[in-house]
Amino acid sequence: MDAMTFVLFGATGDLAKRKIIPALYSLYVDQKLPPSFSFIGVSITELSDEEFHEHIEQSVHTFSEGGSNDFSKVKEFLPSIRYCKLDVTNEGEYKKLLKLIQLREEELNIPENRMFYMSVAPTFFDVIALNIKKSGLGSTKGWKRLIIEKPFGHDLKSAQELNEKLSTTFQEEEIYRIDHYLGKPMVQNLEALEFANPIFQTLWNNQHIANIQITASETVGVEKRASYYDKAGAIRDMFQNHMMQLLMMSSMHLPKRITAADIRNEKKKIIESVRPLKKEDVHSDVIRGQYGPGEIDGKSVIGYIEEPGIAPSSKNDTFVAVRLWIDDPFWKGVPFYIRTGKRMKNKSTRIVIEFKNHLKELYVNQNEEPTPNLLIIGINPNEGVSLQLNSKNPLKDGKIEPINIEFSADQDDVPKAYELLLIDAFEGDATFFAHWTEVELSWKWVQPILEAFDENLVPLHIYPTGSYGPDASHRLLEEDGFGWWLDKRSHELSNIASTEET
Numbered sequence: 001m002d003a004m005t006f007v008l009f010g011a012t013g014d015l016a017k018r019k020i021i022p023a024l025y026s027l028y029v030d031q032k033l034p035p036s037f038s039f040i041g042v043s044i045t046e047l048s049d050e051e052f053h054e055h056i057e058q059s060v061h062t063f064s065e066g067g068s069n070d071f072s073k074v075k076e077f078l079p080s081i082r083y084c085k086l087d088v089t090n091e092g093e094y095k096k097l098l099k100l101i102q103l104r105e106e107e108l109n110i111p112e113n114r115m116f117y118m119s120v121a122p123t124f125f126d127v128i129a130l131n132i133k134k135s136g137l138g139s140t141k142g143w144k145r146l147i148i149e150k151p152f153g154h155d156l157k158s159a160q161e162l163n164e165k166l167s168t169t170f171q172e173e174e175i176y177r178i179d180h181y182l183g184k185p186m187v188q189n190l191e192a193l194e195f196a197n198p199i200f201q202t203l204w205n206n207q208h209i210a211n212i213q214i215t216a217s218e219t220v221g222v223e224k225r226a227s228y229y230d231k232a233g234a235i236r237d238m239f240q241n242h243m244m245q246l247l248m249m250s251s252m253h254l255p256k257r258i259t260a261a262d263i264r265n266e267k268k269k270i271i272e273s274v275r276p277l278k279k280e281d282v283h284s285d286v287i288r289g290q291y292g293p294g295e296i297d298g299k300s301v302i303g304y305i306e307e308p309g310i311a312p313s314s315k316n317d318t319f320v321a322v323r324l325w326i327d328d329p330f331w332k333g334v335p336f337y338i339r340t341g342k343r344m345k346n347k348s349t350r351i352v353i354e355f356k357n358h359l360k361e362l363y364v365n366q367n368e369e370p371t372p373n374l375l376i377i378g379i380n381p382n383e384g385v386s387l388q389l390n391s392k393n394p395l396k397d398g399k400i401e402p403i404n405i406e407f408s409a410d411q412d413d414v415p416k417a418y419e420l421l422l423i424d425a426f427e428g429d430a431t432f433f434a435h436w437t438e439v440e441l442s443w444k445w446v447q448p449i450l451e452a453f454d455e456n457l458v459p460l461h462i463y464p465t466g467s468y469g470p471d472a473s474h475r476l477l478e479e480d481g482f483g484w485w486l487d488k489r490s491h492e493l494s495n496i497a498s499t500e501e502t
């Protein structure tokens with residue numbers, strides 16, 4: 001891994017404190033950072049290096065999770081870190097940052113490899129890129145890269161405009177668009193699960209798969225993000241990025257070679273084949289929901305429109321369920337059901353692959369009819385794989401019953417998404433970052449839904465907090481003779497399906 005300078009814009013912010021700094025520390029402890037690593041935190045607040053070091057220590061102590069709970073090396077980690085107070089909108093101030101970067105490059109005798117991480121409000125993304133160019137920060141003799149947080153635009157047009165502005169400073173191959181779902185180990189494992197196991201590879205198509213269900217349910221509500229979330233809703237906050245990525249990752253075909261470019265190409269083919277929706281037809285395939293009051297863990301919880309900062313008249317979506325079709329020969333006729341929502345019964349991100357039940361007709365006795373085989377991929381918070389098969393139960397006179405073969409990863413040992421993504425970016429590997437084509441095509445597909453919601457062409461269903469979302473979301477599956485798996489039967493079927501949110 002090359003020696004480099006890592007510039008973190010928004011170093012005192014929430015994301016930096018909760019995710020980025022603990023991930024960097026964990027990489028340091030595991031000796032996965034480059035041997036010469038100059039880390040410069042940038043924010044608008046006036047801080048000395050020592051005060052910023054205190055901030056780093058606090059963040060590590062408060063937010064390190066799992067295996068990185070070794071705090072003994074925090075003091076050792078600090079000397080590589082400097083702080084620069086800078087207003088990102090003020091072009092003149094970037095010279096100060098450039099001087100500090102160059103000074104540290106000289107002190108550490110490292111090449112001009114510069115990684116810029118934008119962990120600031122999206123309104124600043126374009127201005128920072130422009131100022132990196134104008135100030136000379138981006139004119140390096142080494143490489144330069146940009147890691148950029150979500151959201152990447154608010155709709156198709158704004159995403160295109162943002163991309164155009166970024167591209168005046170950075171080439172596409174220098175841009176690493178973070179989608180933290182792509183950093184989740186089980187998402188990174190999807191490709192291996194399918195392609196490295198001939199039994200699955202052979203079955204991964206419309207001859208054997210009846211439907212695919214992708215769920216990301218959360219128990220948390222809007223929290224302190226009202227001003228952002230009320231304009232975004234579940235469709236922009238989760239569906240356009242994370243859920244579309246899960247769709248591409250679970251349905252892409254075996255590339256000729258497993259390289260970043262080939263995988264990207266397969267993902268592109270999938271998203272290009274997703275059957276477009278017309279704004280007028282959105283109501284048939286999309287369910288929009290908003291949480292009302294209810295209970296979580298026996299405690300009463302207020303509804304969305306009672307949340308601080310949310311207008312009582314808000315029609316924002318906190319839940320969305322979508323049925324879509326991939327019009328290619330592999331997936332023709334296989335419905336994909338995708339849903340995500342806040343304030344639901346449990347925290348669970350998972351993909352359930354329901355296999356066709358070819359043997360149904362062999363079983364004349366209805367009580368004996370085998371349930372479909374299911375492959376359940378647990379992504380969050382419990383990572384694992386479960387395969388549901390049918391077997392005779394000798395204790396029940398040989399009655400056919402579902403059994404599960406289950407692998408569950410030790411959660412403490414699982415690396416965190418931000419750690420995996422940072423290493424990839426340091427190594428220049430963009431496989432698990434969102435390429436512009438994917439982002440653009442995904443906005444293009446979602447655009448009619450945004451418009452249909454704006455124009456109120458889709459009913460808004462209020463669902464009780466602590467539920468599985470609006471009843472209407474079952475309609476999408478029932479129309480095709482299916483039902484959501486694991487909602488009511490999660491404990492019977494699989495331990496990896498759901499747990500409390502952390």
Ligand SMILES: NC(=O)C1=CN([C@@H]2O[C@H](COP(=O)(O)OP(=O)(O)OC[C@H]3O[C@@H](n4cnc5c(N)ncnc54)[C@H](OP(=O)(O)O)[C@@H]3O)[C@@H](O)[C@H]2O)C=CC1
Nearest residue numbers: 010011012013014015043044045087088119120122149150
């Ligand atoms: N927080 C989260 O869980 C997630 C956040 N994101 C994305 O990450 C990005 C950052 O979010 P988050 O950390 O929550 O935001 P915060 O508001 O918590 O942090 C923003 C940061 O930007 C700094 N800042 C504000 N104005 C300026 C300025 N004019 N010049 C220089 N620095 C400035 C702030 O400095 P100071 O603190 O000194 O005022 C702070 O460090 C956003 O794009 C967000 O969408 C994505 C996924 C999850």
Ligand SMILES: O=C1O[C@H](COP(=O)(O)O)[C@@H](O)[C@H](O)[C@H]1O
Nearest residue numbers: 180216218220237238242349380
């Ligand atoms: O990007 C986001 O993701 C989180 C959910 O992430 P997870 O890793 O806990 O599944 C979501 O709460 C947030 O609203 C959204 O911005």
